[in-house]
Amino acid sequence: MTTISGKWVGTIQGTNAGAVFAEFVEAKGQIAGVVHINDAVQGVGVYTVTDGHVNPNEIRLVLTPNQQTKMAGHGIVTVLARMLSETKFVGDWRSSIGTAGTLSVTKLTTEPTSIMQPPQGPQQENLIVASSNKGRVTVPKRTTVFISYSHEDILWLERLRVHLKPLERDYALDIWDDREIQAGSKWFEEIERAIQSAKVALLIVSADFLASDFIASNELPPLLEAAKKDGAVIMPLIVSPSRFKSIKNLCQFKAINDPSRPLVNMAKGEQEEMLVKVSEEIEVLFR
Numbered sequence: 001m002t003t004i005s006g007k008w009v010g011t012i013q014g015t016n017a018g019a020v021f022a023e024f025v026e027a028k029g030q031i032a033g034v035v036h037i038n039d040a041v042q043g044v045g046v047y048t049v050t051d052g053h054v055n056p057n058e059i060r061l062v063l064t065p066n067q068q069t070k071m072a073g074h075g076i077v078t079v080l081a082r083m084l085s086e087t088k089f090v091g092d093w094r095s096s097i098g099t100a101g102t103l104s105v106t107k108l109t110t111e112p113t114s115i116m117q118p119p120q121g122p123q124q125e126n127l128i129v130a131s132s133n134k135g136r137v138t139v140p141k142r143t144t145v146f147i148s149y150s151h152e153d154i155l156w157l158e159r160l161r162v163h164l165k166p167l168e169r170d171y172a173l174d175i176w177d178d179r180e181i182q183a184g185s186k187w188f189e190e191i192e193r194a195i196q197s198a199k200v201a202l203l204i205v206s207a208d209f210l211a212s213d214f215i216a217s218n219e220l221p222p223l224l225e226a227a228k229k230d231g232a233v234i235m236p237l238i239v240s241p242s243r244f245k246s247i248k249n250l251c252q253f254k255a256i257n258d259p260s261r262p263l264v265n266m267a268k269g270e271q272e273e274m275l276v277k278v279s280e281e282i283e284v285l286f287r
Contacts, residue, residue, distance in 0.1 A: 003088070004031065004054055007108040012037065012093060014101010022105065029054055035063050037077075045069040047077060051143045051174070058082060059089055062143075062172045077105065078172040086255035096170045143283060146198035147177040148219045155264070156239045157204060163275040164282070171286050195222045200233045200282055205255070206240040206262075210247060224249055233285060237278060240264040255282065 008022045016039045022032035031052025037045045047063035054060075061251045063077040074097070081091025087107040093102040112124065144163070149157050157177060168174050199221040209215060214277075225233035236255040238244055245251050245261045256278055262273045 002109075004059065004083075005262070008105045009108060010103060012039075012046040014093070016101065019106060020103065024049070024052075026054060027232070031059075031061065035061075043072070045074045046071070047074075048120065051172070056083075073097070074173055074250035075099075076170075081105075096172070096258045120217055122133065128252030137258045143199055144176050144194060144197040145200045145202060146194050146223070147175065147202045147204065148215060149177065149204035150206060150210075150215070153204050153206050153209035153239060156206075156266050159271075160202075160204070160275055160278065162280045163272075167279060167283055167286070173282075173286060191219070194223070195226065197218070198223065198226060198232055200235060200285060201227070202278070202282075203236045203250075205238050205242055205244050205250075206235045210242050210244070220249070222272065227253075235278070235281065237274075238262045 003026050004024045005026045006024065008020070008024065010020045012018055012020055016202055017035075017123055018037055018039040020035065022035040023035060024031050030056055031049055033049040033052070034048065035047045037047065039045065046066045046069050049061055051062035052060065055225070059081040061077075061081075063079065063080040065076070075095040077093055077095045079091055079093045081089045081103070084087045088105070090104045091102070092100070093103050143152045145167075147157060147160070161175070161177075164173075164175050168175055174197070176198075178191065178231045180190070180194070183271065203209070223232065223234065226260075227234050233252040234250075236244065236250060238255050238257055238259045238261075241264070242262075244255070251259075257271040259273050263274060267275065
């Protein structure tokens, strides 16, 4: 079975060009690691893999600069790549500051001195510890915006996704709703997995939302538990009149808008302003 655990060297081309040295550890399809990019113009940047996944067809990495690298003007880098062989992968990269290009990386067969360092500061809150055949490694935990909604409110979901799209592009966020479930997938397991990775739970609250037995029994309990134990942020967005203020396990969370002024009672411009507010509050959490 192909694994990307190990040391890799290569190059990036495009808006920026330079050398890459990386060390990855893979555990159950999740990737942790550190990447050094030596750019002739920007100098050396050090990045932590804050979200990484590998399957037989694709590698996806989100590289977050350490504090010093970030202060030098480097942005978050997203990599989408494919394995050409067990020792080489190629793909595309883009950064949140607007640069982009391609990359080609080859696996080392020798073992140079390790560059792996535990992430420091705020990044620690998004990591968990997993086991692998190389020992204990850090892997990303809560990096997803999970949207919980009633299918009766799908028009609100679609408009909300429009406002969140720039965050997906600029911060490489994973924004999840149940339309992400592929045909043939085990849908309940997919929902559980998304909840387990949720840093933000965005609730589109309406009478239909509160009436949903599935949401009440299967989505809200683990989300509330994640808020209590792991610091996940619950963000209710009140889209239509409901009994939100009477639901004890929900009204404890501050809603984006006043529950007495749901979006449906606002003019179109006010609705759009409120959706902008949602995106801004989420952005603050992922900076």
